[in-house]
Amino acid sequence: MKYIKTTTKNVQEAVEALHKSISENGFGLQHIHNVTEKLAAKEVELGRQCQILDICQPHIAKEILDIDPSVSAILPCSISVFEDNGQTYICVVKPSAIFPLLNNQLTEVISKVEKTIFKIIDEAI
Template identity: 40%
Template sequence: MKYIVTSNKPITQAIIDLEKAITNNGFGILHVHNVKATMAKKNVDFPHECYVYEVCNPHIAKDILSIDMDLIMALPCRISIYSVGNQTKISMIKPMDLLTNLSSSADVTKHASKAEEISIKIIQQAK
């Protein structure tokens, strides 16, 4: 269900490469959550750099939602990038696992598979 890769790049470079890979593969960045900054605003000391990207390919999202509007609860896709010690990790919940657990439609499976294939490509390019 989880897809996690480790990068030897510093997180700042991996972020640049992730954003480039997202847009180069037909996805858009809807929002970036800076978890460390959000925690700091709440007076919580969180030592890790951690960003959660909400990303979407509007064509795939439209196709999925045209089949089952209830799946809006699982969209947009999220890709996380964070530091653990000296390592940078890039991760996601696999769209196939998430969406096929919520819908038994073969058409949803087809579109989820496409979203997962592209998302893995994005993460590999950023790595």
């Protein structure tokens, strides 16, 4: 259901490595959500670093949306980077675990997307 890897990098270093790998693999970084900072701004202490990177490849997004525009509700794909017990993790919910449940016609295109996302993460660790 999820693809998760540990890294010796801290959260910020992992985010920077992901940013580079995302670009090198033909995807774009749409936004970084710094969850720790967002919660702190609302006076909620998370107690760990957590950032979420929204990524997209426009041609693939169009292909997906041409098949089923309703799945726009779960786009773009998100990769999280977080600390837990002194270890940094990079994690993504496997697109193959979600998209085909919504529309089985997405299976083939999502398989390609998933392989690239795993490659992005593996290159960043």
